[in-house]
Amino acid sequence: MSVVMEKKSKGGRPAGSRNREYVVVYEYPAQCPSCGSTNIKPIPGGETQVHEFPGIDAATGKPFDRVTWRNCRCECGQVIRRRRPEKTMTDS
Numbered sequence: 001m002s003v004v005m006e007k008k009s010k011g012g013r014p015a016g017s018r019n020r021e022y023v024v025v026y027e028y029p030a031q032c033p034s035c036g037s038t039n040i041k042p043i044p045g046g047e048t049q050v051h052e053f054p055g056i057d058a059a060t061g062k063p064f065d066r067v068t069w070r071n072c073r074c075e076c077g078q079v080i081r082r083r084r085p086e087k088t089m090t091d092s
């Protein structure tokens with residue numbers, strides 16, 4: 001005789017999880033190191049790395065909560081890894 005234990009899985013997500021919004025503090029580099037153009041666009045499907053650590057941006061003096069790196073390409077074809085500090089929008 002066997003007893004079948006049926007596990008009931010409750011659907012649902014933990015309460016209190018809000019979407020966090022981020023504002024971009026700054027982007028590096030602002031210009032292409034090869035040609036100086038500012039026409040730099042993210043590579044579609046390109047790799048994005050997110051590092052969740054807070055700090056103070058050296059160039060602007062503004063605090064950030066995380067940094068993202070993203071592979072972008074300039075109009076001249078130069079591939080640029082862009083660094084982007086971001087700040088969490090918090091309700092106060």
Ligand SMILES: [Zn+2]
Nearest residue numbers: 032035074076
């Ligand atoms: Zn360029």
